[in-house]
Amino acid sequence: MGLYQGCIFWSSSVSLVDGRIEETHTLQEAQAADFHHTFYFSPEQASKIDDGECGFFWITEDGEVGAEWRESLGRDIIGSIREQITVIEWRESMGNKAYQNEQEREREDMTGFEKFQQKIKEGILAYLPKEYRNATVNIVHVPRNNDREQVAMVIKKEGQGLPAKVYLEEYYTRFPDWVSDKTILRTIAGDYLAEETEMKWKAEMVEAVKDFDSVKGNIRVQVVNKDMNRENLRGYPHKEVEGTDLVAVFRVMLYKDGEERAAVLVTDKTMKDWDMDVDSLYETALKNTAAQAPAQINSMMSLFFDSMEPLEPKEVFRNEGLYILSNPQKDYGAAVMLYPGLLQSIAEATQSSFYILPSSIHEVMLMKEGNGMDAKELQGMVMDINQREVAPQEVLSNKVYFYDGKEQKISLALSPEETRELAGNMKMAAAGYEGMETESMEEEMER
Numbered sequence: 491m492g493l494y495q496g497c498i499f500w501s502s503s504v505s506l507v508d509g510r511i512e513e514t515h516t517l518q519e520a521q522a523a524d525f526h527h528t529f530y531f532s533p534e535q536a537s538k539i540d541d542g543e544c545g546f547f548w549i550t551e552d553g554e555v556g557a558e559w560r561e562s563l564g565r566d567i568i569g570s571i572r573e574q575i576t577v578i579e580w581r582e583s584m585g586n587k588a589y590q591n592e593q594e595r596e597r598e599d600m601t602g603f604e605k606f607q608q609k610i611k612e613g614i615l616a617y618l619p620k621e622y623r624n625a626t627v628n629i630v631h632v633p634r635n636n637d638r639e640q641v642a643m644v645i646k647k648e649g650q651g652l653p654a655k656v657y658l659e660e661y662y663t664r665f666p667d668w669v670s671d672k673t674i675l676r677t678i679a680g681d682y683l684a685e686e687t688e689m690k691w692k693a694e695m696v697e698a699v700k701d702f703d704s705v706k707g708n709i710r711v712q713v714v715n716k717d718m719n720r721e722n723l724r725g726y727p728h729k730e731v732e733g734t735d736l737v738a739v740f741r742v743m744l745y746k747d748g749e750e751r752a753a754v755l756v757t758d759k760t761m762k763d764w765d766m767d768v769d770s771l772y773e774t775a776l777k778n779t780a781a782q783a784p785a786q787i788n789s790m791m792s793l794f795f796d797s798m799e800p801l802e803p804k805e806v807f808r809n810e811g812l813y814i815l816s817n818p819q820k821d822y823g824a825a826v827m828l829y830p831g832l833l834q835s836i837a838e839a840t841q842s843s844f845y846i847l848p849s850s851i852h853e854v855m856l857m858k859e860g861n862g863m864d865a866k867e868l869q870g871m872v873m874d875i876n877q878r879e880v881a882p883q884e885v886l887s888n889k890v891y892f893y894d895g896k897e898q899k900i901s902l903a904l905s906p907e908e909t910r911e912l913a914g915n916m917k918m919a920a921a922g923y924e925g926m927e928t929e930s931m932e933e934e935m936e937r
Contacts, residue, residue: 491517491578492549493677496664498578501527501548502571503535504563509570512544553577576677579670603641606662609671610643610678617679622647630655635851636718638883645682652693654685692752695744699754702764708743709756710782711775712822714851715887727761729772731828733900735889736848738828740775776828783817785826787836790814790855803839807858815846816853823853824886827900837895844893845903847872848886865890865903870912888913 492499492514499514513535523529527546528536538544545567547557555571557563563571611627618625625647631639632655642655656678665674698704716723716730716737728737740756761771787801790812806813816823827833827846836856837843845868847855857868869890876885890903904912 491669493576493578493673494574498666498669499549501546503531503539503544503546504567504571506543506545506563506567509567511571511574512538547571549575549577553579576673578673603659603662607641607643607658610658610661610675613671613675614643614645614679614682617675618645618683624648629658632657633722634883635714635722636883636885637721640883643678643682652689652696654682654689656682656685688751691746692744695752696754699742699760700763702766705742706774707778708745709771709775710741710743710753710779710822711738711772711825711828712741712851713738713825713828713886715885718885725758726755727758727768727771729768731900733902734891735887735902738772738775738825740771776830779825780829783819783821783823783826785829785832786816786818786823787856788814788816803836806836806856807840807842807844807861810861811857812847813856814849814853815856820852822851824848824851827854833893833900834895834898837893837898841895843895846891846893846900848889848891849875850880850884851886852884854886859892865892866908866912869904869909870916873913873916 492502494502494511494514497514498516500517501520502514503512504510505512513531515530519530527539531539535544539546545557545563547555547563547568550556555568557568607629611629614627615622615625622645625645628644628646630642630644632642634640641658643658644653644655646653658678661674661678665677713731713736714722716728716735719737723737723739726739728739730737741753742756743750744752744754756771761768764771766774787803787806788799789801789809791809792799801813815826817826833846840858843859845857845859845865847857847868849855849872857863863871869888872890873888876888889909891900892903893900902909
């Protein structure tokens with residue numbers, strides 16, 4: 491098998507102009523189509539292969555690029571292919587009947603993940619340079635948003651400063667059981683060495699953060715849930731967002747070669763070293779964030795037509811349904827709801843009050859009041875989507891907010907009592923009891 495951009499494949503098309511891989515497919519896909527490329531490649535790619543614009547190749551059982559199908563691809567094209575892929579070794583059991591009927595590994599089986607961690611810890615040093623032979627390998631738990639954790643591997647050499655880390659969940663998900671340990675360990679070792687080359691720069695950046703004047707333009711605000719981050723918020727300055735269950739925290743963006751490469755949360759100690767208070771820090775961060783990641787509004791329907799042309803405030807709510815509020819980067823975009831005057835500008839331009847649905851830490855959604863769903867239905871929808879479809883560390887809130895254009899303020903759409911009742915009804919419904927009916931996000935988008 492081959493590995494290309496994190497995806498395992500068996501056959502692929504390649505441009506005969508520049509040698510770039512264009513479309514990949516697994517062995518199972520090819521088998522299901524009885525190995526007829528026109529049945530499992532997209533029509534566009536199949537046409538390119540037939541017309542000679544693209545070549546066809548596959549990975550042989552001995553790890554070579556098989557290209558002698560209609561005509562030779564040539565040395566340069568095959569060389570380009572080899573530069574873009576990693577060859578995945580076959581296990582002996584891969585071709586047997588058990589593999590042909592194998593179902594996807596149950597990712598929730600933490601026993602399996604724990605075995606995976608142990609395998610990495612015990613075997614990784616053999617795939618690193620000699621200077622790592624006496625290093626210590628540790629598996630650590632790194633705090634993440636919503637008091638969640640990620641599992642990382644760190645390797646400490648004698649006399650080394652801050653070590654690099656790679657997160658293991660990604661590799662556990664990426665590689666099926668039949669991929670050889672050698673391939674997995676070799677891949678992780680390569681990524682670890684690449685991460686280590688960044689550590690000197692990161693150490694320099696950590697020192698630079700101590701100088702407020704050098705980083706004040708890179709401080710940004712992020713919104714997270716107050717109740718879901720009680721542990722994480724200890725030792726970090728934060729400001730409550732009035733009328734919600736959210737707080738604003740602060741990140742310093744780190745740049746390399748003109749690109750954002752990392753970010754660090756501002757600690758209480760850092761704020762003290764800067765001789766700043768929370769309100770001043772909030773004002774600086776919010777100003778930077780609004781300038782560097784401006785608000786962007788899109789209709790939900792634009793997702794289906796592959797059009798992300800932003801809307802002006804006066805264009806919001808012209809049609810029924812949900813509207814997406816984020817930033818152009820779609821990165822921690824829920825913070826745009828804090829931008830001074832933004833929510834009021836929408837209310838005034840549309841002569842409407844509206845609900846704010848916390849979709850994730852990256853975006854929120856807006857729905858006009860009286861648009862067919864009440865607050866309880868909307869909050870039930872948010873709770874359901876958060877549980878089923880949003881990554882736990884990216885959940886913003888299970889509560890819906892209401893922006894009153896006349897009062898010019900935001901508040902919780904339901905009272906605490908109503909929220910507890912709703913949560914109880916949803917638990918009963920999940921257990922098989924009749925308690926409530928919740929319209930799913932898909933049904934709302936359809937409607």
